[in-house]
Amino acid sequence: MTLPSWRDWLFSGKAFLASMLALYIALAFDLPRPYWAMAAVYVVANPLAGATTSKGLYRALGTLLGASAAVILVPLFVNAPELLSCVVALWTGCLLYISMLDRTPRSYVFMLAGYSLPLIALPEVGTPEQIFDVALARSEEIIIGIICATVIGAIVFPNSVGPALSARIAGWLNDAASWAGDILRGEGARPATPLGRQKLATDVSGLDLVISQLSFDPETRDVVRHARELRGRLLMLLPLLSSLADRLHALKAQDRPLPPDLTELLHRVADWLQHGTDPAEADNLTAAMTTLRPNEAADWDALMRASALDRLAEIVALWSDCLCLKADIEAGMHAVPWRPRFRHRRVVVRARHYDYGMMAFSAASCVLAILMACAFWIASGWANGAGAVMMTAVACSFFAAQDRPAPLIRSMTIGCGISVVVAAVYLFAVLPFVHDFEMLVLVFAPPFLLLGLVMTRPQFTMLATLTAVITASFVAMQNRYNVDFGTFANEGVAAIAGLTFAFVWTIATRPFGAEIAARRLVQAGWRDIAQTATGQNRGENERLAGRMLDRLGQLVPRLAAIGDRELARVDGFAEVRVGFNIVELQKTRRGMDAECRIVIDAVLAAVTALYRERVAHHSFVAPSQELCDALDDALRRVARDPRGQARRALDALVGLRRVLFPEVPGPAGSFIPEPRRQLEWLAAE
Numbered sequence: 001m002t003l004p005s006w007r008d009w010l011f012s013g014k015a016f017l018a019s020m021l022a023l024y025i026a027l028a029f030d031l032p033r034p035y036w037a038m039a040a041v042y043v044v045a046n047p048l049a050g051a052t053t054s055k056g057l058y059r060a061l062g063t064l065l066g067a068s069a070a071v072i073l074v075p076l077f078v079n080a081p082e083l084l085s086c087v088v089a090l091w092t093g094c095l096l097y098i099s100m101l102d103r104t105p106r107s108y109v110f111m112l113a114g115y116s117l118p119l120i121a122l123p124e125v126g127t128p129e130q131i132f133d134v135a136l137a138r139s140e141e142i143i144i145g146i147i148c149a150t151v152i153g154a155i156v157f158p159n160s161v162g163p164a165l166s167a168r169i170a171g172w173l174n175d176a177a178s179w180a181g182d183i184l185r186g187e188g189a190r191p192a193t194p195l196g197r198q199k200l201a202t203d204v205s206g207l208d209l210v211i212s213q214l215s216f217d218p219e220t221r222d223v224v225r226h227a228r229e230l231r232g233r234l235l236m237l238l239p240l241l242s243s244l245a246d247r248l249h250a251l252k253a254q255d256r257p258l259p260p261d262l263t264e265l266l267h268r269v270a271d272w273l274q275h276g277t278d279p280a281e282a283d284n285l286t287a288a289m290t291t292l293r294p295n296e297a298a299d300w301d302a303l304m305r306a307s308a309l310d311r312l313a314e315i316v317a318l319w320s321d322c323l324c325l326k327a328d329i330e331a332g333m334h335a336v337p338w339r340p341r342f343r344h345r346r347v348v349v350r351a352r353h354y355d356y357g358m359m360a361f362s363a364a365s366c367v368l369a370i371l372m373a374c375a376f377w378i379a380s381g382w383a384n385g386a387g388a389v390m391m392t393a394v395a396c397s398f399f400a401a402q403d404r405p406a407p408l409i410r411s412m413t414i415g416c417g418i419s420v421v422v423a424a425v426y427l428f429a430v431l432p433f434v435h436d437f438e439m440l441v442l443v444f445a446p447p448f449l450l451l452g453l454v455m456t457r458p459q460f461t462m463l464a465t466l467t468a469v470i471t472a473s474f475v476a477m478q479n480r481y482n483v484d485f486g487t488f489a490n491e492g493v494a495a496i497a498g499l500t501f502a503f504v505w506t507i508a509t510r511p512f513g514a515e516i517a518a519r520r521l522v523q524a525g526w527r528d529i530a531q532t533a534t535g536q537n538r539g540e541n542e543r544l545a546g547r548m549l550d551r552l553g554q555l556v557p558r559l560a561a562i563g564d565r566e567l568a569r570v571d572g573f574a575e576v577r578v579g580f581n582i583v584e585l586q587k588t589r590r591g592m593d594a595e596c597r598i599v600i601d602a603v604l605a606a607v608t609a610l611y612r613e614r615v616a617h618h619s620f621v622a623p624s625q626e627l628c629d630a631l632d633d634a635l636r637r638v639a640r641d642p643r644g645q646a647r648r649a650l651d652a653l654v655g656l657r658r659v660l661f662p663e664v665p666g667p668a669g670s671f672i673p674e675p676r677r678q679l680e681w682l683a684a685e
Contacts, residue, residue: 003265004453007047010157012452015045018152019448019472020441022145027437031144032137035472040145042448042468043486045153047456049270050161050217051105052153056146058108062544063142066116067135069623074121078128083373086394088118092366096397100359106211110668115393118370122386139206143604161217165210165227166330169234172203173322176237177273180315183245184270186252193242193573198556204234205553223329230325232350233318235549240315246658247308250666251301262292262305269312273319282320282341289313300666303635307654317342353554355520359401362510365599366396373498384490391416391498396506397623398462403514406506408463413499415467422447422490423474427483431475447471470495514558518567521555523615525575530611533582533604544583548576569620574659581659582607584652592649596641599634600649603656606630610660623660631657632667 004012020040026034044056069091077084095114099107120138153159179197213229214220221416248266251258258266265288272281293309294302320341373392377385395412399405426443434440444656453470454464474492525548532544552572559567589600606627613621631653638650657666 004456007159007263008453008456011045011047011159011379011456012449014152015041015149015452015455016445016448017156018045018148019145020444022148024437025144025148026141031141032134033141033476034477036138036141037145037148039469039472040142041149042451042455042465042472043464044149045455046163047159048157048161048213048217049153050213050215050220052149053216054105054213055108056150058106059112060143060146062109062112063116063139067120067139069113069117070120070124071135073117074124074128074131078125081125081374081378084125085371085378086119088121089370089374091117091369092370092393093395094142096366097359097398097554099400100362101354105209106212111397115390115397118386118390118393122389125386134458137414143323161210161213161220162220162223162330162332165214165220166326168203168207168210169230169326169329172200172207172234173326175200175203176234176241177240180244180273181270183241183248184266184273186248193245193571195556195559197242198552199560199570200238201235201549201552202556204231205550207231207234219332223332226325226329228350230322233321233325235546236342237315237318237322238312238549239545239573239576240318242571242654243551243577243658244308244311246317246662247304247311250304250658251308264291265292266312269316272316277323279323279341282316285316286313289316295518300668303639303650303654304666307651310651314342351543351550353521353524353547353551355517355524358517358520362400365506365509366393366400367398369393369502369510370604372505373501382494384487384494387491387494388498388501391495392502392505395499395502397504398466403512405510406503409499409503409506411463412466413496413503414464416470416495416499419467419471419474420472420496423476424472424488424492426475427488429486431483500638515563515567518555518558518562519618521551521558522567522570523618525551525572526611526614529575529578529582530608530615531609532579532586533608535586535604544579545576545665548572548579552576577655578607578659581652581655584648585656588646588649588652592638592641592646596634596638596646596649599630599637600653602630603627603634605655606654607660611613628657628661628664631660635667 020042022037023034026037033038040059044052044059046052046055073087073091074084077087092114095110099110099114101107102110116138120135121131124134178266179200208231211224211231214224214227248258257263265285268288272285289309289312292305294306317340370389370393373385373389376382377389381425382388395409396405398412399408402408433441434443448468448471450470451464454460455468457464474495516558528544528548548682551573552575553572555572559570585600585604589597592600606624609628610621610623635650635653635657638646638653641649
């Protein structure tokens with residue numbers, strides 16, 4: 001592990017400064033639980049100023065929503081503890097489910113509102129007349145912490161979202177250019193996309209998080225539209241690069257070298273992608289491709305060359321657009337009109353895939369866990385049992401979206417145990433000797449500065465944040481030193497017991513890992529393709545690619561974590577290419593003659609049957625020879641159609657033929673009918 005950088009120290013120092021400022025203000029106003037203000041700072045702290053602002057806003061909204069629910073529900077059900085337990089559990093589970101439907105930072109509003117109800121309501125069931133004062137105090141203290149974190153983040157060496165976005169875009173483009181260079185120079189031209197290259201789809205999902213924070217940063221809020229345009233083009237590049245790799249592999253598989261002029265062009269494009277900065281060079285490259293493209297589909301080899309050059313032209317146009325957008329974003333030129341070069345297709349629109357069944361199962365598991373913890377609390381009469389229920393709700397909510405939440409809950413339990421020990425040392429060995437706020441700041445600095453440094457490590461951010469919040473809560477800093485060891489010990493035991501129960505419950509109810517989620521993602525993709533091929537998703541065709549690429553972004557990390565041989569055969573980009581080609585056939589068939597429509601419909605019916613069979617058998621059923629024959633028949637018939645739509649339909653048929661039958665040689669012979677070839681020979685004479 002590398003040593004913390006100065007930026008890490010700066011973030012940790014700013015978070016600690018904001019927490020001490022929030023604590024001071026809360027103490028000055030003599031609020032009942034000033035440590036909530038201190039804890040709120042660590043919940044919303046982020047190295048980027050815009051991210052701190054956005055999370056602070058969402059935390060404030062979630063807290064107010066949860067506090068309002070507590071004020072309304074506790075007086076209604078306080079005399080029926082069993083019914084109150086059901087209401088609390090259902091509230092938490094329903095809002096947790098809603099939060100999983102919104103895969104943006106805004107989802108924090110709903111998750112926080114869900115577990116804020118038990119945090120506020122359950123400790124006050126014995127004194128319901130105080131619930132309004134407690135809810136108001138919690139809201140005030142948390143808002144103080146949020147304001148302090150936001151102000152400190154904005155005025156003390158603020159770190160804008162813009163440079164982080166530019167760095168991510170540059171890194172993504174470098175990775176994509178490296179892959180494109182491998183393809184164009186021959187090393188990466190293969191029919192299947194390596195898992196490492198499929199990871200680029202996951203990296204765009206990480207880019208989404210940064211883009212969502214642009215509007216909260218004064219320096220970047222005006223470039224949001226350009227950033228979203230760029231995101232769509234980055235996603236569009238991925239299936240096109242995969243398609244180009246496949247076409248070049250097919251050309252080289254014929255045991256003869258590529259023509260020298262084509263090889264030279266491929267190298268020129270590779271050099272421009274990896275080192276070029278001038279978007280206008282795209283026009284020169286496109287002109288060179290036009291001169292090399294065959295005028296018509298004379299045979300399979302000509303089809304492959306035409307298709308490869310079409311993909312290459314689209315990639316060059318997209319790359320030029322990406323360079324222009326990246327330059328405008330970095331310069332803040334949001335109002336400058338720009339004319340995109342890529343206009344042949346609509347870029348990938350933002351669309352999400354949701355596994356509603358798994359989300360409902362996770363939310364239901366959280367509901368049952370809270371009900372079980374409440375039942376134990378009520379049956380035992382344990383005075384501090386509310387603390388166990390609260391920690392169960394928090395743990396089950398925080399990690400509900402994970403494939404394997406149990407290890408994370410175990411780490412949280414260990415962190416809670418450490419927090420209890422640290423808090424005990426402070427409460428009984430340190431704080432009795434602290435008599436002013438300056439000394440308090442000095443004694444709090446070591447553990448909280450260390451936790452701030454750990455928060456800068458992405459793999460430990462969540463656990464370090466929770467540890468900081470739990471430590472601040474157990475120290476329970478107030479204006480007057482009044483600590484009872486028995487009460488402290490009971491609260492510590494309750495918290496650890498609640499987390500331990502959540503850990504055991506999760507092991508019992510969610511023993512499966514990433515494999516079942518990966519299989520469900522693959523099955524969903526197959527169902528999507530089958531429905532699109534039948535024409536059922538005609539209104540959703542523009543969103544199909546976005547949904548499939550989003551699904552791929554969820555699938556790739558899971559494929560890397562499991563060793564399933566069946567799932568290892570997944571090439572997510574190939575499935576996206578199938579979807580693109582089906583949509584293209586659905587569009588173009590309407591403008592073609594009756595004979596062409598018949599052969600295209602036969603292809604679509606065979607594709608539908610294939611993917612329905614895969615869904616039914618839950619496995620990779622190989623494409624049939626009948627589908628291969630249908631594709632070859634359609635290729636020959638559509639190649640004879642002189643209409644403009646035929647070129648697009650022909651390209652889509654080539655794409656399907658290459659995805660489904662990458663190792664089968666293309667149809668032999670000429671695609672031009674005999675009488676037409678004789679006329680062309682006479683004209684040449």
